[in-house]
Amino acid sequence: MYELTEEKRKALTEFLGECWHDPIRRTFFEDGCYNEYYECTKCGVGAEGFSYTITTTLNRTFTTGNDMVALKEKLLETGKWHSFLISCINEWEEKNKYIDLEILEFTEWLLTPQRFAWLTSEFLKGEA
Numbered sequence: 001m002y003e004l005t006e007e008k009r010k011a012l013t014e015f016l017g018e019c020w021h022d023p024i025r026r027t028f029f030e031d032g033c034y035n036e037y038y039e040c041t042k043c044g045v046g047a048e049g050f051s052y053t054i055t056t057t058l059n060r061t062f063t064t065g066n067d068m069v070a071l072k073e074k075l076l077e078t079g080k081w082h083s084f085l086i087s088c089i090n091e092w093e094e095k096n097k098y099i100d101l102e103i104l105e106f107t108e109w110l111l112t113p114q115r116f117a118w119l120t121s122e123f124l125k126g127e128a
């Protein structure tokens with residue numbers, strides 16, 4: 001549940017108006033040996049790393065507080081905040097219909113970076 005697939009992370013990144021980096025391996029010769037790094041084919045941003053982690057290294061994971069705040073700011077900026085919150089309340093009530101939780105707990109439930117990102121992704125998908 002609330003799994004952030006690469007497809008979801010890519011869509012959320014594009015919602016933020018940022019590049020979903022598509023890294024390509026580059027090598028260079030320095031101090032007598034070959035070194036490698038990865039460079040985005042779209043915007044040119046680069047990073048060192050390993051091929052199997054570089055996409056995660058370069059792109060947002062949407063599992064951090066900073067990512068969550070970026071999504072919240074974008075939802076506000078695009079005028080989608082209120083309908084997003086309503087969709088979250090609906091999701092929360094659906095998941096908790098047999099549990100007597102106070103509505104105040106909703107905020108704690110909502111403000112979990114990965115869940116927040118997943119909910120934003122589902123909300124945007126429902127809008128499309």
Ligand SMILES: [Zn+2]
Nearest residue numbers: 019021040043
């Ligand atoms: Zn890029």
